[in-house]
Amino acid sequence: MAYSDKVIDHYENPRNVGSMDKDEENVGTGMVGAPACGDVMRLQIKVTDDGVIEDAKFKTYGCGSAIASSSLLTEWVKGKTLDEAAAIKNTAIAEELELPPVKIHCSVLAEDAIKAAIDDYKSKK
Amino acid sequence: MKTPIYFDYSATTPVDERVAKKMCDCLTIDGNFGNPASSSHEFGWKAEEAVEEARKQVADLINANPKEIIFTSGATESDNLAIKGVAHFYKKKGKHIVTAKTEHKAVLDTCRQLEREGFEVTYLDPEPNGLIDLDKFKDALRDDTILVSIMHVNNEIGVIQDIQAIGEITRERKILFHVDAAQSAGKVPIDMDELKVDLMSFSAHKIYGPKGIGALYVGRKPRVRLEAQMHGGGHERGMRSGTLATHQIVGMGEAFRLAKEEMAADNERIRMLRDRLLKGLSDIEETYINGDLEQRVPHNLNISFNFVEGESLIMALKELAVSSGSACTSASLEPSYVLRALGRNDELAHSSIRFSLGRFTTEEEIDFAIEKIHDNIGKLRELSPLWEMFKEGIDLNTIEWNAH
Numbered sequence: 001m002a003y004s005d006k007v008i009d010h011y012e013n014p015r016n017v018g019s020m021d022k023d024e025e026n027v028g029t030g031m032v033g034a035p036a037c038g039d040v041m042r043l044q045i046k047v048t049d050d051g052v053i054e055d056a057k058f059k060t061y062g063c064g065s066a067i068a069s070s071s072l073l074t075e076w077v078k079g080k081t082l083d084e085a086a087a088i089k090n091t092a093i094a095e096e097l098e099l100p101p102v103k104i105h106c107s108v109l110a111e112d113a114i115k116a117a118i119d120d121y122k123s124k125k
Numbered sequence: 126m127k128t129p130i131y132f133d134y135s136a137t138t139p140v141d142e143r144v145a146k147k148m149c150d151c152l153t154i155d156g157n158f159g160n161p162a163s164s165s166h167e168f169g170w171k172a173e174e175a176v177e178e179a180r181k182q183v184a185d186l187i188n189a190n191p192k193e194i195i196f197t198s199g200a201t202e203s204d205n206l207a208i209k210g211v212a213h214f215y216k217k218k219g220k221h222i223v224t225a226k227t228e229h230k231a232v233l234d235t236c237r238q239l240e241r242e243g244f245e246v247t248y249l250d251p252e253p254n255g256l257i258d259l260d261k262f263k264d265a266l267r268d269d270t271i272l273v274s275i276m277h278v279n280n281e282i283g284v285i286q287d288i289q290a291i292g293e294i295t296r297e298r299k300i301l302f303h304v305d306a307a308q309s310a311g312k313v314p315i316d317m318d319e320l321k322v323d324l325m326s327f328s329a330h331k332i333y334g335p336k337g338i339g340a341l342y343v344g345r346k347p348r349v350r351l352e353a354q355m356h357g358g359g360h361e362r363g364m365r366s367g368t369l370a371t372h373q374i375v376g377m378g379e380a381f382r383l384a385k386e387e388m389a390a391d392n393e394r395i396r397m398l399r400d401r402l403l404k405g406l407s408d409i410e411e412t413y414i415n416g417d418l419e420q421r422v423p424h425n426l427n428i429s430f431n432f433v434e435g436e437s438l439i440m441a442l443k444e445l446a447v448s449s450g451s452a453c454t455s456a457s458l459e460p461s462y463v464l465r466a467l468g469r470n471d472e473l474a475h476s477s478i479r480f481s482l483g484r485f486t487t488e489e490e491i492d493f494a495i496e497k498i499h500d501n502i503g504k505l506r507e508l509s510p511l512w513e514m515f516k517e518g519i520d521l522n523t524i525e526w527n528a529h
Contacts, residue, residue, distance in 0.1 A: 032527060
């Protein structure tokens with residue numbers, strides 16, 4: 001399968017890889033997917049008091065497209081409000097990375113991950 | 126050293142130069158281009174002679190009679206002809222077939238088709254090491270079992286089934302025994318005088334011959350009858366019509382001749398390389414060899430690197446041409462059915478890589494591969510949330526995943 005240059009770039013130079021302390025009050029963690037399905041994505045966001053995402057980190061077990069989708073997402077959500085981040089659609093990720101049809105589920109997973117991270121953050125408030 | 130390096134010899138092999146040369150001699154106006162069925166002139170006689178010489182070369186590798194070799198388009202067609210041919214011919218005798226869950230799709234899908242036609246098929250579960258348990262096998266046989274189809278060497282994990290022992294059981298019960306030997310010919314000695322095998326499928330392109338040609342061994346003692354699947358000019362004793370592809374057949378013959386001559390030396394060298402690869406990877410934590418390591422051809426090493434997904438590893442190892450048991454490499458979302466049949470969990474099946482070595486693999490290539498794998502496993506595990514959790518001592522089985 002041929003990958004787009006953007007997928008390869010994110011895969012070879014993933015942005016914002018890492019972990020945050022999930023117990024901190026201003027950190028939201030979203031972990032989606034399952035090892036049995038071949039992909040697990042963990043996205044973490046650090047949110048300011050006025051509801052802006054100041055930092056984002058990810059770790060992903062999955063194919064190159066899954067890694068690229070989560071890497072791209074961390075770039076996109078930084079500086080956005082929670083509402084803006086929650087409005088990111090998987091189709092935008094798929095389009096930006098030129099994902100083939102069999103890899104669309106990777107972008108869906110990324111959308112699920114940010115939503116889960118936001119929910120986790122809100123549940124702490 | 127040229128990259129990418131080919132480590133996918135179980136998928137196909139390059140045609141040996143000596144084979145290609147022979148094939149080229151059977152194509153043009155100055156060559157042996159005639160139709161082997163043209164019995165009225167020298168062009169036909171010469172082509173027929175070349176085909177019969179190749180038939181003998183194929184038979185020689187497995188110590189069979191050339192009359193027992195039927196040329197086909199490849200192992201898939203041979204599997205189809207053997208299984209459907211026997212089922213259709215002997216359907217009045219019985220309607221039960223026994224095979225295994227780790228067989229090639231050419232066998233499994235053929236059996237599925239026969240099920241749709243009213244046959245009953247038992248798909249045996251292998252043991253965790255990939256081998257068939259003979260007692261469980263015996264228990265699966267019924268009075269109306271007409272055919273058993275078990276592969277010799279598995280394409281994904283390289284394990285060698287005990288076809289000698291299986292043949293003793295089937296022959297005693299007068300059940301026909303078909304063996305898919307696409308992955309074993311030229312790698313494991315095969316002696317049809319010793320083995321009680323009735324039908325055996327072969328492919329040329331797995332042993333440095335061309336694609337598009339294979340053969341089916343159809344035993345004569347005891348005689349095996351088949352219903353043809355391809356009808357036409359009555360070639361190959363009526364079992365497989367269609368003009369014989371002289372250049373392909375000659376290529377297959379030469380490839381089998383070379384295999385017979387060089388198998389022992391090739392195997393020894395390849396085993397040394399495989400052991401070198403295995404040793405080089407042995408210090409990586411959380412790796413699992415899939416399939417029995419002893420009852421196995423040296424050409425195959427199938428390893429799961431836990432917490433690293435197979436496709437991303439393949440992408441990282443772009444200088445190495447390997448294949449993965451992960452679903453992501455294909456359109457389906459299911460991981461390797463072979464690894465699952467061994468009882469490997471889905472995570473390990475998704476994390477598997479198959480290295481297959483061959484005649485042209487070098488020590489330098491192995492060392493390069495070891496280095497690349499070390500670098501990239503480390504990198505991908507740093508990226509893996511599962512690895513982090515494992516390192517923190519979290520049991521991944523206790524987590525409730527939201528499977529999608």
